[in-house]
Amino acid sequence: MYFKKSKFFLLSIFLIFFLSALFLCFFIYQNALEKNLNQTAFETLEELITQQKLNFNERVDADMKSIKNLANFVCYSPDNRDVMVSLGASLVQNTNFDYLLLSDQNGHAISSNGLNLDLQSRSYFQAALKGETILSQPSFSSVNNSLVISLATPIYRGEQVVGVLAAAYKLSDLSDLILPSYGGRAFAFITDREGSVIYSPNNQTLVSYQQNLFDSISKAEFIQYDTRDDMIKKTHEQRGGKSLFSVQNHKLLIQYAPLDINGWYIVMVAPESVISTQADSIAKDSTTLTGSVLALFSLLTIYTLYLQKKHSDEKLASLSELETVAYYDSLTTLPNLPKFKRDAKEILLAHPDRRYVILKFDIHNFKIINELYGFEMGNTVICAMANFISKMAKDRNLIGTLARVTADEFLILAETDDALFLQSDTLIAFDDKLHEALTHIIGAHRIECRYGRYLLDLGENDITNIVEKVNLAHRVAKDEQTKYACDYHHSFKDRALREADIENRMESALATEEFTVFLQPKYDLQTELVVGAEALVRWRESTGALLPPSEFIPLFERNGFILTLDMYVFEHVCQLLSRCMQEHRTLLPISVNFSKLHLTNLNFVKNLSKLADKYQVPKKWIEIELTESILFNNEEAFGIILHQLHSEGFTLSMDDFGTGYSSLGLLKNLPVDVLKIDKVFFSDTIYKDRGKLVLESVMQMARKLNICTVAEGVERKDDIDFLRAVGCDIVQGYYFSMPISSEEYLKKFAP
Numbered sequence: 001m002y003f004k005k006s007k008f009f010l011l012s013i014f015l016i017f018f019l020s021a022l023f024l025c026f027f028i029y030q031n032a033l034e035k036n037l038n039q040t041a042f043e044t045l046e047e048l049i050t051q052q053k054l055n056f057n058e059r060v061d062a063d064m065k066s067i068k069n070l071a072n073f074v075c076y077s078p079d080n081r082d083v084m085v086s087l088g089a090s091l092v093q094n095t096n097f098d099y100l101l102l103s104d105q106n107g108h109a110i111s112s113n114g115l116n117l118d119l120q121s122r123s124y125f126q127a128a129l130k131g132e133t134i135l136s137q138p139s140f141s142s143v144n145n146s147l148v149i150s151l152a153t154p155i156y157r158g159e160q161v162v163g164v165l166a167a168a169y170k171l172s173d174l175s176d177l178i179l180p181s182y183g184g185r186a187f188a189f190i191t192d193r194e195g196s197v198i199y200s201p202n203n204q205t206l207v208s209y210q211q212n213l214f215d216s217i218s219k220a221e222f223i224q225y226d227t228r229d230d231m232i233k234k235t236h237e238q239r240g241g242k243s244l245f246s247v248q249n250h251k252l253l254i255q256y257a258p259l260d261i262n263g264w265y266i267v268m269v270a271p272e273s274v275i276s277t278q279a280d281s282i283a284k285d286s287t288t289l290t291g292s293v294l295a296l297f298s299l300l301t302i303y304t305l306y307l308q309k310k311h312s313d314e315k316l317a318s319l320s321e322l323e324t325v326a327y328y329d330s331l332t333t334l335p336n337l338p339k340f341k342r343d344a345k346e347i348l349l350a351h352p353d354r355r356y357v358i359l360k361f362d363i364h365n366f367k368i369i370n371e372l373y374g375f376e377m378g379n380t381v382i383c384a385m386a387n388f389i390s391k392m393a394k395d396r397n398l399i400g401t402l403a404r405v406t407a408d409e410f411l412i413l414a415e416t417d418d419a420l421f422l423q424s425d426t427l428i429a430f431d432d433k434l435h436e437a438l439t440h441i442i443g444a445h446r447i448e449c450r451y452g453r454y455l456l457d458l459g460e461n462d463i464t465n466i467v468e469k470v471n472l473a474h475r476v477a478k479d480e481q482t483k484y485a486c487d488y489h490h491s492f493k494d495r496a497l498r499e500a501d502i503e504n505r506m507e508s509a510l511a512t513e514e515f516t517v518f519l520q521p522k523y524d525l526q527t528e529l530v531v532g533a534e535a536l537v538r539w540r541e542s543t544g545a546l547l548p549p550s551e552f553i554p555l556f557e558r559n560g561f562i563l564t565l566d567m568y569v570f571e572h573v574c575q576l577l578s579r580c581m582q583e584h585r586t587l588l589p590i591s592v593n594f595s596k597l598h599l600t601n602l603n604f605v606k607n608l609s610k611l612a613d614k615y616q617v618p619k620k621w622i623e624i625e626l627t628e629s630i631l632f633n634n635e636e637a638f639g640i641i642l643h644q645l646h647s648e649g650f651t652l653s654m655d656d657f658g659t660g661y662s663s664l665g666l667l668k669n670l671p672v673d674v675l676k677i678d679k680v681f682f683s684d685t686i687y688k689d690r691g692k693l694v695l696e697s698v699m700q701m702a703r704k705l706n707i708c709t710v711a712e713g714v715e716r717k718d719d720i721d722f723l724r725a726v727g728c729d730i731v732q733g734y735y736f737s738m739p740i741s742s743e744e745y746l747k748k749f750a751p
C-alpha cells in the first residue's frame with residue numbers, strides 16, 4: 001500500500017516535472033520562432049529602407065546639382081520672358097520635374113508653362129534668396145493644381161543674388177520616383193523630424209498626409225523594440241530604429257531612418273499580419289488544449305508540435321509573400337538589388353571553394369532609345385532584355401543569380417566555369433544575340449552593352465563590397481567607352497574617392513584660376529605652316545600637378561559643371577584673341593570644345609555672342625567644336641542651334657568624326673565648316689585596313705560639300721603622307737606639336 005502510494009507520488013512528481021519541462025520548451029520554442037520570423041521581416045525592411053534612402057538621396061542630390069548649374073545660365077526679366085518660358089519648357093522635358101519657376105529677386109516669377117506668379121511669401125524662395133539651395137516642404141501649387149515639393153536655388157550675378165530658380169516635383173509623382181508601396185503590403189512614407197507626414201501613399205491607413213506619425217501611434221500598444229518616446233527621442237537626434245506596435249489589434253512592424261535632407265525621415269511599415277496571421281490564436285489554442293486534456297499530454301504534444309509546424313510553414317509562406325513584393329522588380333519581375341545581394345551572399349557562403357565572376361551591364365546610350373522612341377518603348381526594351389537574360393540563364397543552367405538594378409542596368413553573378421562571362425568575344429556575341437532579340441521591337445537601332453566585370457577572390461563574400469567593385473568597373477566602362485568588359489582594378493576605388501575630391505574642389509579651383517587653357521597648333525598639310533589651334537583645358541592643381549581633361553571632363557559632364565567650365569575656356573580664348581589684336585600679333589583662329597549639355601540652353605548662342613562682343617573679337621576667328629554624337633540624339637534642335645551659331649558668324653566644326661554614328665549624309669543639311677577626323681583612324685589597328693578606304697571617301701565627300709578636313713591625333717610620318725595624298729587639308733597631332741601653354745603658343749606662333 002505504502003509502496004503503491006509512494007509510486008503514485010513519484011509518478012505524479014515525474015509527470016509534473018515532465019509537463020513543466022514540456023511547457024517551458026514549448027514557450028521557448030514559440031518565442032524563438034516568433035522572434036526569428038520578426039527579425040527576418042525587420043531585416044527585409046531594413047534593406048528596403050536603405051535602398052529607398054539611397055534612391056531618394058541620389059535623386060535629390062543629382063537634381064540639386066543640375067538646377068544649381070542651370071541657374072548659371074538663366075536670368076529673368078520681363079523683356080526676356082518668352083525666351084525663358086520656352087527654355088524652361090524644353091528643360092523640363094529632360095528632367096524629373098513637373099515645371100520650373102524662374103523668379104527675379106522681388107518674387108515676380110514665370111513658370112515653364114507660361115504662368116505669372118508671386119513667390120515672395122514662399123519660404124523656399126526666401127531661403128534661396130539668402131543663398132541656400134533647398135528642398136521645400138510640400139505646398140499646393142496653382143501652376144498644376146497639385147501638391148508639390150520644390151527645389152530652389154539662388155541665381156547669382158557675381159556675388160549678388162539676382163533671382164531664384166525653382167523646380168517642382170508633383171507629390172503624387174514621388175511615389176513612382178522614390179517610394180514604391182510594394183503592392184500595399186509594406187509601404188513607405190516621409191515625415192519631418194517632428195513626425196509630420198510629408199509624403200504618404202494613398203493605399204494605407206496608418207497615417208496620411210499632414211497627419212503626425214507620433215499622434216497616430218499615441219494610442220497604439222507598444223510590443224517590442226523602440227517605444228513611442230524612444231522614437232521621438234531618436235528622430236530628434238537624427239537616428240534610426242525599429243519598433244513593433246499594435247494598432248487596433250493589428251501588429252505593425254515599423255522601421256525608420258533619417259534621410260539626411262531637411263532632417264526628414266523615411267519610415268517603412270509592414271503589417272505583421274503579412275508574416276503571421278494566426279500568431280495569437282495558436283497560443284490560445286494550445287493553452288486551452290494543454291489545460292483541459294492534461295491526461296492526454298502525449299497526444300497534445302504531438303498535436304502541438306504538428307500545429308507549430310503548420311503555423312511556422314504558414315508564417316514562412318506569408319513572409320515569402322512579403323518578399324515577393326519587396327524583392328522583385330515590378331516591371332520585369334526579375335529579382336531586385338536587395339534580393340540579388342541576399343541570394344549572392346548565400347551562394348558565396350555555400351561554396352567558398354568555387355570561383356565566381358560578377359558582371360554589371362547596361363545598354364549603351366539607352367537614353368537615346370527613350371528620346372527617339374518614347375518612354376513606353378524604353379520599358380518594352382527593358383522587359384525584352386530581362387526576358388532575354390532570364391532565358392539565357394535558364395538555357396545555360398546558370399549557377400549564380402541575376403537582377404535588374406535600375407533602368408536598363410542588370411547584374412549577373414556566375415561561376416567562372418561559364419566562359420560566357422569571361423571572354424570579350426563571347427560578350428560581343430552576347431551583344432549580337434541581344435540585338436537580334438530586340439530587332440523586332442526597335443528595328444535596326446544597334447544595341448550594344450557596356451560591361452563592368454569583377455572576378456571574385458576565392459572565398460570572397462562581402463557582397464556589398466563586391467557590388468561596389470563591379471559598379472566602379474561599370475562606371476569606368478561607361479566613361480571610357482570601352483566596347484568590351486572593363487575589369488575591376490583596385491585603382492578604381494581610389495578613383496571614386498578622387499572623383500569625390502574633385503567635386504569638392506572644382507568650384508574653388510575655378511575661382512582661383514586653376515583651370516588653364518592649352519593650345520594645340522593645327523598645320524596646313526600643303527604648306528606645313530600653322531593655321532590655327534584648338535583650346536584644350538588643363539587643371540593645374542595647387543600642388544603644381546597638371547591634370548588632363550580625361551581626369552575630370554567625364555565627371556563634369558555628369559554633374560553639369562562642364563557648362564560653367566566651357567564658358568570659362570571660351571572667355572579665355574576671347575581674351576587671348578583680343579590680346580593678339582591689341583598687341584598686333586599674328587591672328588589665327590582658335591577652336592573651343594563645347595559639351596552637348598549646352599544644347600538644352602536656348603541662350604547658348606546669345607551668351608557666346610555677348611562674350612565675343614565684350615572682347616571685340618570677330619566671330620570668324622572662333623571655331624565652335626561640337627561632337628558628332630549629338631547629331632544622332634537630336635538632329636532637329638541641333639540643326640537650329642548650328643544655324644544660329646553660323647548666322648552669328650562663328651565657324652562650326654564637327655568633332656570626333658568616325659567615333660559615333662558617323663553620317664556624312666546628315667552633314668549635307670547642316671552648316672558645318674570643318675570636319676575633325678578622329679584619332680581612332682590613326683591609332684587603332686582595327687581601323688587600319690578599313691580606315692584608309694573610309695578616309696579616302698570622306699575626303700572626297702567633304703571636298704564636294706566644301707567642308708575643310710582636319711585630321712586629329714596623327715603621330716606618324718606615313719599617315720601624314722597618306723593624308724596628303726588623299727587631299728586632307730589640315731593636321732593636328734603630336735607629329736607636329738603637342739598641346740602647349742597659351743604663353744608658349746603666343747611666343748612661338750603669334751609673335
Ligand code: C2E
Nearest residue numbers: 536537548549569593594595713714715732733734735739
Ligand atoms: P578632342 O576634342 O578630340 O581633343 C583632342 C585630343 O587629342 C586632345 O586630348 C589632344 O591632346 C589629343 N591629341 C592631339 N594630338 C594627338 C596625337 O597625335 N596623339 C594622341 N594620342 N593624342 C593626341 P586632351 O587635351 O587630353 O583632351 C581630351 C578631350 O577632352 C578632348 O578631345 C575634348 O573632347 C575634351 N576637352 C578638352 N578640353 C575641353 C573643353 O574645354 N571643353 C570640353 N567640353 N571638352 C574638352
Ligand code: CA
Nearest residue numbers: 534593625655
Ligand atoms: Ca575637340
Ligand code: CA
Nearest residue numbers: 655656676712
Ligand atoms: Ca576630337
